[in-house]
Amino acid sequence: MANNSIFDKETQLLEESAQVLEDDNLDRDALRAEYETLFKGYRRLVKQTQRLIKMSDRQQLELLELNELKNKFVGMAAHDLRSPCSIINGYSELMKSSASMDDAERDEFIGIINEVSGNMIKMLGDLLDVSAIESGRLVLEPAKGDLGDLIEQRVTFLSMLSEKKDISLTCQKADGLPQISFDSDRMCQVIDNLITNAIKFSESGTAILVTADADDEGIRFQVADQGPGIPPEDLDKMFGTFQKLSNRPTGGEKSSGLGLAIVKKIITAHKGTINVESEVGKGSAFIVTIPGA
Template sequence: MSQLPPDAEPPLANALQNQLAVFQALIEYSSDVIIISDENGIERYVSPSVTRVLGYQPEELLGCSQYLRHHPDDRDRVRDIFFGLVRSRSTTPISFTWRFLHKDGSWRWIEATASNQLDNPLVRGIILNFRDVSERKALEARIERDAIRFRAIMEAIQDQIQIFDPTGKLLFANKIPDFLGHPENLNQKQELLWWIHADDRQRVVEEFTRLVSGEVPEVLTQYRIDNPSGPARYVETFASNQIENEAIGGVLANVRDITERKEFEEALRLAKEKAEADALEIERSSLEIRLKNRELKKLNEEKNELLQIVSHDLKNPLYNLQHEARALIDDPTDTAERAQRVLQCADKMLGLINNFLSIHAIESGRLFLHPEPVDLQTQLNRLLQTYSEPLKQKRVTVQADWPAGPVRVLADTGATVQVLDNLLSNAIKYSPPGGTVFITLDASGETAQIRVQDEGEGVPLNEVERLFRKFTRLSTKPTAGESSNGLGLAIAKKLVQLQQGDIWYEHHPATDRARPGATFVVELPLYNSDLA
C-alpha cells in the first residue's frame, strides 16, 4: 500500500481531526439523541444531547435498561418492538413512538428510528436515533380533537350550515333537505337561488346581493322552499358576509326549517318534549337490559367456573379425607402420617374457601384496609420461614437481595402479606426441583418495588393478558402437582390497587436464560414519616 509523502501527512491528519471535531459537535449539539444498545436492551452508548432532550447525564443511562423509564402503557409495546427487531436481524430501520420519563418527572413523547446493526462489526448493537416530539404530539392531538369536535358539532346541529361563494354557488353544507337531493344538485341550474319559492326569490336575491356587496354585514330573513313532493317549507336564514375570512371565504348561512313552528309551535314543543322523553326512556330501558344481560352472562360464567372448582378442588380433598378416615378406622395405630395428610387436605380446602371469601369481600366493597407502616424485610423473612418445609421438599433455594436498612411502605399489613404470600407460593409451585427463587427489594422515589422471579417455564405471551383475571387456568402447570384455583393473582391485583399500588408481570425472552421464568413486580407507596 503506497504511503503519502511526509509533507502531505499533516494536512490529512488535520482534515481527519477537523472532521472528527465536526462530528462530535454535531452529536453534542444535535436536537436528536443517539443511543446504542446491546441485544438485551442495555445501553452501551448515549450521546451528550440526551441531557438537553431528557435531562439525564449520559452516565445515568449507560449500562442499564430503560424499561422502567418507559410509560407503563407503552412498556410492553416498546419491549416487543425492540426484541422483535433483535430477533429479526433485519437492517431495515423502523420508527415508533413512546413516552419516556424526563428527569424532571414529566412524560415526554419520543419519536425514534431504530436500526439493527448487531451484525455490523463496527457497531454490534441496536442504534436508536430519537427526538422529543411532545409538542408535535400535543399539536396533533389538539388538531384531531378540534376536527372531531367540528364533525360532532356539524352532525349534532339541527340547522343547515351552508357556505356560498359571491355568485351563489354552494361551497359547503352539513345537510340538505331530502327533497332537494344531493348538495351538488343546487349548483346545476344557472338561476341564482333557484330552489326558493318564486314569490320569495326576488326579495331574497336582493338581500343576498346587498350582503355580498358589503352594503349590509348580515341578514336575517324568512322564505319558502319549493317542495316537489309536498307543500312548500318555511325556513329562517341568518347569513353573514365572511368572504374576507380565510377560514370561510364566502357567505355563511344558518338555515332552519320553521314550518312546524309557524303552524303548530306549541303543539310541536309538546310533541318534541314527549318524543325526547320517550326516546330517553327507551334508551335507558335498553341500556338497563343490556347491562343486566351482561351481568347475568358474567355471573353465569363465574357460576360455571365455581362449580368446576368445587367439583374438582373441593371434591378431591374430601375424597382423600374419607380415604384417610377409613384407613384410621381400619388401622388406628397408623395415625401420625395419616393425620398429616388429613391436615394437608383441610389446608387446601380452607385456602380455597378463604380465597372465595376474599374475592367476594373485595368485589362487594366490604373489605376495609388500614394503612400503616409495614416493614417489607420483616414480612418477607416471616413468609420465608413458613415456606421452609416446601422449599426443602423441592430443593428450591431463595436468593434475596434487599437494602440493609428497613424499607417501609404505607399499606395494610394483612393485605400486603397476602399479596407477597401469593407471589412466593407461586414461585415455589412453578420452580423446577433444585431451582432458585430470586427476591429483590428496591426503594426509589416515592415507591418500593418487590420483584419475585422463578426459574420455571414462565407464562406464554398469549396468556399474559389473562393472568390477573378470576378463575384463570394457564397452560403452565405447577412442577410438583400443587393445586391452583386461579384466584390468587386476581386477589393480589385488587389488594394492591386498593393500596394505591401496582402489580405486573415481566416477560423474559427465552434467550435470556435456559428457562424464561416468571417475574412478578409489586409496587407500593413508601411510608413518609414526615407526612404521618
C-alpha cells in the same frame, strides 16, 4: 327513581298539552305554539325512553355476567373440593375399619388427612376472597409500616417450603426503605402467593430471589424464579379469575387458579401495579410497586 320522575313529568306535560289542543277556541298562533310544545315534549319523551332502554340493557348484561361468575364459582368449588373430600373420607374409613393398623401407618394417614384438609381451607379462603372482591366488599385497613421488613419476614417463614423441594429462597432488601401505608394482612397474602407460586412451579436445585427497593416514595419488590417460564399465550390470562394456565406445579402441589387474581385486586386496591416478565425456559419475575402516598 330520578329517571322515573323525569319520565312521569314528561308524560304529564304531554297530557296537559293534549288537553289544551281539545279547546276549539284556540287561534292559529296559539294552536301552533301548543303543537310545538307537544312535539318537543314527545321528542324529549322518546330520548328519555331510549336512555332507559340502554340503561336496562346494561343492567341486564351486568346481571348475566354476575350470574356467569356465580356459576363458575359454584362449579369450581364443587370440582376442586370433591377430590380432597374423597381423600379425607377414604383415609378416615380405612382408619375406622382397620383394627390392626400400627401407629406409624395411622400417623401417616393422619398426616395425609391434615395436609389435604389444609389445602381445602386454603382453597375455601381463596374462594371467599374472590367472592368478596368481585362483589366490592374488599376493605383495606392500611397503616404506616416497613414493607421491606414484612417481605423479609415472609421469606424467612416460607423458606421451610422451599427447603422441602431443595430450592434456594433468598431476600435482598435495600437499606433505608421508606415507611409506607399498606394493609399488613392483605400484603402478606400478596407476598405469600407470589413466593409459593414460584416454589410450586420451580424444580429442585433452582433458586428464587426476592428483592425490595425504593421506588420514588414507594416500594418496588420483585419475586424472580428459575422455573419453566410462562408461555406467551398465558401472559394475558395471568391475573384473570378462574383461569387455569398450561404450566403445572412440579411437586404435585394443588392450585386453585385464584391466587394471582386475588394478588392483582389487592395491589390495585393499594393503587399499586403488578407486572410479569417471563421467557419460556428461563424463569419468571413478578414486579410489584406500591406507592408511598
